Amino acid sequence: MSSPNCGRREAVSDPGTLRGEAAALDAADALRAKRAEFVLDDDTVYLDGNSLGALPRAVPARLADVVGREWGRLRIRSWSESGWWTAPERVGDRVGRLVGAGPGRIVVGDSTSVNVFKAVVAAVRMGEGAGAGGRARDEILVDAGTFPTDGYIAASAARLTGCRIRAVPVGDLAAAAGPRTAVALVNHVDYRTGRLHDLPALTAAVHATGARIVWDLCHSAGALPVGLDAHGVDLAVGCTYKYLNGGPGAPAFLYVRRDLQPRFDSPLPGWNSHADPFGMAPDHTPAGGPQCGRVGTPDILSLLALDAALDVWEDVDLTAVRAKSLALTDFFLRCAEAYVPAGRVVSVTPVAHAERGSQVALKAAPAEAAAGTMAELVRRGVVGDHRPPDLLRFGFTPLYTTFGEVERAARTLGEVLGDVLT
Amino acid sequence: MSSPNCGRREAVSDPGTLRGEAAALDAADALRAKRAEFVLDDDTVYLDGNSLGALPRAVPARLADVVGREWGRLRIRSWSESGWWTAPERVGDRVGRLVGAGPGRIVVGDSTSVNVFKAVVAAVRMGEGAGAGGRARDEILVDAGTFPTDGYIAASAARLTGCRIRAVPVGDLAAAAGPRTAVALVNHVDYRTGRLHDLPALTAAVHATGARIVWDLCHSAGALPVGLDAHGVDLAVGCTYKYLNGGPGAPAFLYVRRDLQPRFDSPLPGWNSHADPFGMAPDHTPAGGPQCGRVGTPDILSLLALDAALDVWEDVDLTAVRAKSLALTDFFLRCAEAYVPAGRVVSVTPVAHAERGSQVALKAAPAEAAAGTMAELVRRGVVGDHRPPDLLRFGFTPLYTTFGEVERAARTLGEVLGDVLT
Numbered sequence: 001m002s003s004p005n006c007g008r009r010e011a012v013s014d015p016g017t018l019r020g021e022a023a024a025l026d027a028a029d030a031l032r033a034k035r036a037e038f039v040l041d042d043d044t045v046y047l048d049g050n051s052l053g054a055l056p057r058a059v060p061a062r063l064a065d066v067v068g069r070e071w072g073r074l075r076i077r078s079w080s081e082s083g084w085w086t087a088p089e090r091v092g093d094r095v096g097r098l099v100g101a102g103p104g105r106i107v108v109g110d111s112t113s114v115n116v117f118k119a120v121v122a123a124v125r126m127g128e129g130a131g132a133g134g135r136a137r138d139e140i141l142v143d144a145g146t147f148p149t150d151g152y153i154a155a156s157a158a159r160l161t162g163c164r165i166r167a168v169p170v171g172d173l174a175a176a177a178g179p180r181t182a183v184a185l186v187n188h189v190d191y192r193t194g195r196l197h198d199l200p201a202l203t204a205a206v207h208a209t210g211a212r213i214v215w216d217l218c219h220s221a222g223a224l225p226v227g228l229d230a231h232g233v234d235l236a237v238g239c240t241y242k243y244l245n246g247g248p249g250a251p252a253f254l255y256v257r258r259d260l261q262p263r264f265d266s267p268l269p270g271w272n273s274h275a276d277p278f279g280m281a282p283d284h285t286p287a288g289g290p291q292c293g294r295v296g297t298p299d300i301l302s303l304l305a306l307d308a309a310l311d312v313w314e315d316v317d318l319t320a321v322r323a324k325s326l327a328l329t330d331f332f333l334r335c336a337e338a339y340v341p342a343g344r345v346v347s348v349t350p351v352a353h354a355e356r357g358s359q360v361a362l363k364a365a366p367a368e369a370a371a372g373t374m375a376e377l378v379r380r381g382v383v384g385d386h387r388p389p390d391l392l393r394f395g396f397t398p399l400y401t402t403f404g405e406v407e408r409a410a411r412t413l414g415e416v417l418g419d420v421l422t
Numbered sequence: 423m424s425s426p427n428c429g430r431r432e433a434v435s436d437p438g439t440l441r442g443e444a445a446a447l448d449a450a451d452a453l454r455a456k457r458a459e460f461v462l463d464d465d466t467v468y469l470d471g472n473s474l475g476a477l478p479r480a481v482p483a484r485l486a487d488v489v490g491r492e493w494g495r496l497r498i499r500s501w502s503e504s505g506w507w508t509a510p511e512r513v514g515d516r517v518g519r520l521v522g523a524g525p526g527r528i529v530v531g532d533s534t535s536v537n538v539f540k541a542v543v544a545a546v547r548m549g550e551g552a553g554a555g556g557r558a559r560d561e562i563l564v565d566a567g568t569f570p571t572d573g574y575i576a577a578s579a580a581r582l583t584g585c586r587i588r589a590v591p592v593g594d595l596a597a598a599a600g601p602r603t604a605v606a607l608v609n610h611v612d613y614r615t616g617r618l619h620d621l622p623a624l625t626a627a628v629h630a631t632g633a634r635i636v637w638d639l640c641h642s643a644g645a646l647p648v649g650l651d652a653h654g655v656d657l658a659v660g661c662t663y664k665y666l667n668g669g670p671g672a673p674a675f676l677y678v679r680r681d682l683q684p685r686f687d688s689p690l691p692g693w694n695s696h697a698d699p700f701g702m703a704p705d706h707t708p709a710g711g712p713q714c715g716r717v718g719t720p721d722i723l724s725l726l727a728l729d730a731a732l733d734v735w736e737d738v739d740l741t742a743v744r745a746k747s748l749a750l751t752d753f754f755l756r757c758a759e760a761y762v763p764a765g766r767v768v769s770v771t772p773v774a775h776a777e778r779g780s781q782v783a784l785k786a787a788p789a790e791a792a793a794g795t796m797a798e799l800v801r802r803g804v805v806g807d808h809r810p811p812d813l814l815r816f817g818f819t820p821l822y823t824t825f826g827e828v829e830r831a832a833r834t835l836g837e838v839l840g841d842v843l844t
Contacts, residue, residue, distance in 0.1 A: 039494040048498045055494035060486060067485060067727070071669055072461040072477035076470045076805065084670060111718025113692035114536060121582075149693035149718060152706040156691055160543075160582040167704070241719070248493055248506060248722035269578055270535035271571035280810070282589070284574040296533025296571060297663070300670035301724045305489070383498065388702070 018335055018407050025331065025403035030320050034399040037312045038245070045405040045412075047384045050219060050359045050395025053245030053309075062308035066301060078300075087307065088272075088298050089290050094310045095240065095253050098318065099217060100227035105255050107293040108240065108303060112218060112252040113149045114268070115237040116185065118293060119254060120157040121267040123183035123212040123235055126260065137182035137211065138163045143170050147191045150216055154185050160267070170197050174205035181211040183234075188226070189219035189357035192387055194329075194349040196220070196357045200231045207232065218242060221253075223325055223358035223398070225318040228255055235260070243358065243397060246306035254293040262288045270295035312399060324398040325358040332360050332394065332406045339414030344369075345392065359395040361387075362413075369417075376416045382409045423762040423769070423784070440757055440829050447753065447825035452742050456821040459734045460667070467827040467834075469806045472641060472781045472817025475667030475731075484730035488723060500722075509729065510694075510720045511712050516732045517662065517675050520740065521639060522649035527677050529715045530662065530725060534640060534674040535571045536690070537659040538607065540715060541676060542579040543689040545605035545634040545657055548682065559604035559633065560585045565592050569613045572638055576607050582689070592619050596627035603633035605656075610648070611641035611779035614809055616751075616771040618642070618779045622653045629654065640664060643675075645747055645780035645820070647740040650677055657682070665780065665819060668728035676715040684710045692717035734821060746820040747780040754782050754816065754828045761836030766791075767814065781817040783809070784835075791839075798838045804831045 026032060039055040040046060046054060070078040079085050092106035099106075110118075120140060127137035142154045144167040151167065158165040168176040173184055184206045189196050199215060206213040215236040220226055222243030228236055236255040240246035256264050266286065271277050272294035275285040286292050333347060345362040364370035367390035374386040384394040394409065448454060461477040462468060468476060492500040501507045514528035521528075532540075542562060549559040564576045566589040573589065580587040590598040595606055606628045611618050621637060628635040637658040642648055644665030650658055658677040662668035678686050688708065693699050694716035697707040708714055755769060767784040786792035789812035796808040806816040816831065 039490075041495070046497060052493075052498045052501075054497060055489065060489050060494075063489060063723070064482060064486060067477065067482050067669070068461075071474075072482075073463070075468060075476060076474045076807070078670065079474075110532070110536065111692065111721075113694075113718035114532065114690060117690055147693075148696070148702050148704065148706075151704060152691045152693065152696070155706070156689055160689060239719070247489070248500065249719045249725070250723075251721065252718070267578055267582060268536060268539055269574045270533065271569075271574065272535075274570070274574070278810070280570050282570065282573060284570075284577070296535035296674070297661070297671045299533075299673065299721055299724045301485070301672075301727055302721045303671070305723055385498070388700070 015411055018338060019404070022331070022403040022407040025327065029324065029403070031316070031324055031398055032402070034312060034316070035402065038400045040400060043381055045382045045409045047382065047394040047396065047401070047409055049245070049397035049401070050242050050393070051385055052248055053242055053397065054400055056245050056309045056312050058311045059247070059305050059308045063301065063305050066304045084298070084300050087300065087303050088294055091303055091307045091310070092253060092290060094307070095221070095244065098244070098313060099221050099236070099238070099255070100225060100229055101255055102229055104290050105229070105258060106253050107290045108253045108306065109251045109294055109298050112216070112237055112239045113153050115252050115254040115293070116150050116153045116214070116216065117157055118266050118268055119214045119235040119237055120154050120183055120185055121161060122264045123214055124157065124161045124163055125265040126212055126263055127182040127210070137180055139180045139182060140165045141173060141176055141181055141184040142167050143173070143186045144168055145170065145190050145192070146185070146187050147216070147218065150185055150187065170202070174202060177206050177209040177211050179209065181206070181209055183212040183214055185214045185216065187216045187219070189223070191219055192361055192391055192393070194357045194359040194361050196224070196355050199226065199233070203231050203233055219357055219359070224322045233257065240306050244306070245309045245312070247302065247309065250302050250306045251299055256290065256293055261290065261292050264292040266292060268295045272296060272298070316399070321398045325396060326353050326356065328396040328398065328401055328403065328406055329356060329358065329360050331403055332396065332410055335407050335410030336362065336413060339411050341414065341417055344417045348391070358398070359393060362392045364390045364392055373416055377412060380412050380416065382412045423758045423764070423767050437833055440760060441826070444753070444825040444829040447749065451746065451825070453738070453746055453820055456734060456738070457824065460822045462822060465803055467804045467831045469804065469816040469818065469823070469831055471667070471819035471823070472664050472815070473807055474670055475664055475819065476822055478667050478731045478734050480733045481669070481727050481730045485723065485727050488726045506720070506722050509722065509725050510716055513725055513729045513732070514675060514712060516729070517643070517666065518677070520666070520735060521643050521658070521660070521677070522647060522651055523677055524651055526712050527651070527680060528675050529712045530675045530728065531673045531716055531720050534638070534659055534661045535575050537674050537676040537715070538572050538575045538636070538638065539579055540688050540690055541636045541657040541659055542576050542605055542607055543583060544686045545636055546579065546583045546585055547687040548634055548685055549604040549632070559602055561602045561604060562587045563595060563598055563603055563606040564589050565595070565608045566590055567592065567612050567614070568607070568609050569638070569640065572607055572609065592624070596624060599628050599631040599633050601631065603628070603631055605634040605636060607636045607638065609638045609641070611645070613641055614783055614813055614815070616779045616781040616783050618646070618777050621648065621655070625653050625655055641779055641781070646744045655679065662728050666728070667731045667734070669724065669731065672724050672728045673721055678712065678715055683712065683714050686714040688714060690717045694718060694720070738821070743820045747818060748775050748778065750818040750820065750823055750825065750828055751778060751780065751782050753825055754818065754832055757829050757832030758784070758835060761832050763836065763839055766839045770813070780820070781815060784814045786812045786814055795838055799834060802834050802838065804834045
């Protein structure tokens with residue numbers, strides 16, 4: 001491999017050495033017991049938990065009970081007796097602990113896209129009439145490297161609220177924000193490169209201009225400490241099916257800072273966000289708490305599957321998760337450096353720990369080799385994913401990925417690239 | 423009971439007669455075999471399927487397979503190999519058969535509220551610049567008796583698109599629609615009274631003014647034939663957890679008439695509604711088919727639970743469902759007339775078949791007795807629900823409700839009202 005920090009092919013590529021090191025790292029891993037709480041098979045190295053997390057063992061039995069007893073036997077009574085009605089906030093509080101949000105800040109429900117829409121429109125409305133010279137803040141800034149849906153939804157929010165939208169590289173966002181800026185929408189971790197952005201600094205910089213900031217935590221929630229409350233973040237969204245292992249398409253979450261909840265003017269004021277949802281009043285009076293982010297009837301089966309999936313986090317410290325995440329990605333980069341023929345891939349993931357999420361993306365050369373390389377990797381039991389045109393993406397989930405798997409993945413990648421073109 | 427068609431107390435209230443009649447009706451019921459496909463207990467008469475449908479027996483095993491094998495073993499591969507990615511349209515087609523929509527008109531996903539938002543905003547955009555004298559159509563009409571969330575969401579759509587909103591009783595809608603009307607949002611069946619509105623006539627009347635119509639089918643889908651394609655309906659939404667038995671908070675559906683799909687300009691253009699969702703392009707190019715109504719990643723567990731729940735419909739003819747539904751509500755009204763002391767309740771559900779959905783709502787006198795009456799009914803094993811201030815609501819699900827249960831429910835209601843105040 002050619003890496004930005006090390007252009008030369010590393011001399012030592014003896015698998016024995018790195019395998020031994022992997023074994024030692026696994027033996028010393030403070031989180032090693034967590035792997036047993038997931039359904040995994042030793043034939044496959046699953047490095048796609050940044051797309052869909054593995055199944056926690058607690059989920060099937062819990063979901064069977066939700067379906068068979070709560071729905072099947074109690075039926076309508078479960079809305080109160082089984083706590084269905086309050087599940088969006090209850091599960092939200094559990095997610096909150098993992099992203100540094102105190103109780104009562106988060107609701108779970110809807111997709112990330114829908115939550116981006118609520119957050120961006122609500123943020124624009126918080127800034128109305130508050131810009132320079134009394135003019136409305138009418139600009140939405142969006143991370144130029146954003147996952148596409150955030151950009152599409154932000155553009156729709158701009159169109160509907162009479163704002164203009166401007167895509168800006170994250171590095172330029174602090175300078176770009178100004179008195180016309182209503183809100184900046186930023187991805188905490190870039191979904192392609194795995195670059196981690198500086199949430200505290202960027203939040204402070206955007207706040208200094210009087211604007212709001214919405215963070216998309218899809219690729220950081222459950223992978224590293226976030227500190228939403230501590231850094232005064234206004235609004236945040238994120239999905240729960242990546243590092244939180246909530247299941248395919250599990251409901252997303254929406255964070256609204258406590259003091260902003262009474263000012264959260266939702267563009268999707270469904271009956272669930274009404275201050276008195278069962279009053280069936282003809283006009284909408286917004287709920288003042290985290291319920292302000294709800295819309296329609298919560299999707300109970302998926303929500304309670306997520307609830308069960310969150311059990312694995314009960315005894316987990318995010319600091320330990322972050323430490324292992326960095327150790328895994330460091331080790332993968334070293335192994336790839338050792339095993340992969342020079343010139344075939346180059347890492348686009350930052351070397352600096354402060355700028356790295358929990359994935360590594362390797363740019364393939366030639367670009368056309370990327371898809372075939374990933375297909376062959378999967379055939380050989382190493383599951384990452386391919387993001388066109390030329391990225392090979394590997395996600396590392398500290399709760400279940402072992403260093404032994406990391407060594408095997410890099411070694412297999414080296415073998416595939418050696419076989420394919422040599 | 424006092425009913426609009428019959429002010430006098432019926433002379434015959436011999437339970438033996440009505441029980442015998444119930445037994446004969448059950449014996450002749452063409453749908454009687456369907457009940458065995460649901461989890462029900464004979465101790466409870468469940469007349470709340472218009473709020474949450476009972477659990478179809480096929481669901482638990484299917485969901486266990488989706489969780490254990492598709493998610494647990496195949497993981498990310500299931501997006502293609504298990505057909506997850508195309509499930510919103512595939513399940514949509516199955517719902518389509520039940521509401522008179524051909525393949526490729528419906529997607530399943532999001533909540534009803536979110537789908538109302540998409541439909542109303544998209545309808546307004548279809549009419550832009552098309553009103554009288556070249557002026558924009560800038561008025562949204564909404565059924566004055568609507569389920570509240572539809573009104574809240576329509577008001578939000580109006581605010582965001584620069585329209586005004588006007589609530590009009592359904593009976594006046596045809597006259598109220600005019601050259602400024604962009605869209606009318608109407609409930610097919612009133613959630614309180616159970617009144618069925620005339621979909622073909624109202625659709626034609628609104629179309630005659632050049633406006634669009636959005637039908638909310640929450641209380642009709644699975645209860646009676648709808649005929650969306652046949653009547654040229656523009657857009658429709660509905661939930662799947664009432665008569666379609668999809669489970670608590672199961673994803674809702676959105677119908678977009680075939681010729682309108684290329685013009686469906688969604689206010690929630692997520693990556694799933696992109697013409698090339700995996701191209702990750704920075705700009706949104708809308709999908710031309712039913713995918714135009716998708717937003718974010720589909721909620722697979724709930725969606726496939728619904729898919730399994732729809733199996734019960736495979737051999738069911740909606741005409742038979744409608745016939746039994748009317749027979750059930752007719753019989754309930756007769757039994758209530760016979761058993762309930764005069765003056766204690768009056769039906770607010772229309773007597774005419776053409777104006778009746780699949781529920782009966784009884785207005786209690788005095789109003790304060792309603793909550794206690796329903797609580798006591800539930801304690802005695804008859805589950806309906808109470809809608810404040812004074813409505814006792816009973817839903818009849820033709821696939822599993824028996825005439826014997828109807829007789830028991832009315833008899834128990836009579837006993838409760840007799841016990842409570844006599």
